[in-house]
Amino acid sequence: MPHWLLKTEPSEYSYDDLERDGSTLWNGISNALAQKHLRTFQLGDRAFLYHTGKEKAIVGIVEVTGPPEADSDAENDKAVAVRVKAVKRLPRPVILAEIKADPAFAEWELVKQARLSVMPCPATLWKKVVSLSKGA
């Protein structure tokens, strides 16, 4: 089961908002590579939610609750959106600085390609982030 990372600007839509809503349609993704990733999402896949802007931290885990569907808001009629639900907040946020400080993450798009908003998260990195979130 693949894992992912979704970015969001918390002043626009935060993990708090998702917890309040229960689930939301993750739409408005226009970048071609991000769309390519989004199209391969499957029911039950899990993703980290990352807050950009002031926070720059992975804050929680979400789960895909349906297959990719047409993003009816998008100008591009091939664009897809995916419904996700909140699973759990991480015990503590894992900030970008500590991710960058660890060479294990050096090849991850989160570090290498700052502007990509939907990306895969290799299983080893997933475990590492979860483990970091349990630390001090």
Add this chain to the structure above:
DNA sequence: GCCAACGTTGGC
């Protein structure tokens, strides 16, 4: 607030 990185647009 600045700017590097990257994507998109449009003239040729």
Add this chain to the structure above:
DNA sequence: GCCAACGTTGGC
């Protein structure tokens, strides 16, 4: 189809 100009994102 190339590439210069421009716009956007997001870290700093």
